[in-house]
Amino acid sequence: MDQAEFIALIDKHQGIIHKICRVYRNSKEDREDLFQEIVFQLWKSAPSFEGKSQFSTWMYRVALSTAMASYRKKKPEILYAPSLPNTQTEQPETDEQRERLFAALAQLNDSDKALITLYLEGLSYREIAAITGITETNVGVKLSRIKTKIQQLLNIK
């Protein structure tokens, strides 16, 4: 993969990196650092991408490994915004729901964050198992527990 090809693919899939940074880091500065670390590790690992799987699958593996392995000085603080400024064209209610979702995800441990990220992205249990290295059955068990936890955190019945 040459540099131009790599940049085009990152450009196309950068939303994935943004979301991973959002889940794994609390401050804007830490997210920027992690974003750069992920791009750097992806580029360094690019020769290992053989095109056997989708680029996004390979990207999840490298990006999540980087987020989980890289060192954080302190545990992120969980900040709940009482109200959110309506800066986007979307409904403010949707923005608030999204903020609450990210705040709930931030309270999970690192491995649970990886599993739920892949699930929310729409990957199958089989794909999640292949990326994380745990069995398909175990993915199901863990995800069921994580979903219950998120529902409790969000007060969803």
Add this chain to the structure above:
Amino acid sequence: MDTLQSLWQSSEAPQKPTAAIQSMMHEKTHPVLKRIRRQMIFEAIAFTIFLIVYYDFFDGHRRPVFTNILLVAGLLLVIIHNIIGYVLTKSLPMRNTIKQTLEAHVTKIKNFAFVSVLSRILAAACLLLFFTFATTKYWLLAAIIIILIIQIALLSAIWIKRIKQLNDVLSGLD
């Protein structure tokens, strides 16, 4: 859960420009590596200045040759250790799955932690030997040794905490 999934999938962040992505691919602009490099350069300059002046300032000619050699070796060890640390920081051992990658990373961190603590002990021993060789000021020697033991204990505690943090992440993937 479907609502959460659609909320997640519709989440958008401001797109980074291509030029910004391109610059992130290089080691030169990496924020963490940049900080480590700056610290390494600062330490290397400080050690070089020390090595240039120590012979006159600390009467190197009056001390046995082997203590001079050990002092230089001790400082070189610290510089080499910093370089190894930098190389290891920038390379995450990517494997076929996240679990395998993290396992390889923990092994690498454990090995480096051992090298880190050992090199600090050796460097401290070399410095100690040079400055206190044939001294009769035992109270001073004892004080220096206590300070060094505390430093090494703190360094070990930092590594133990880091390794535990990674092992906790790994245990979540069992």
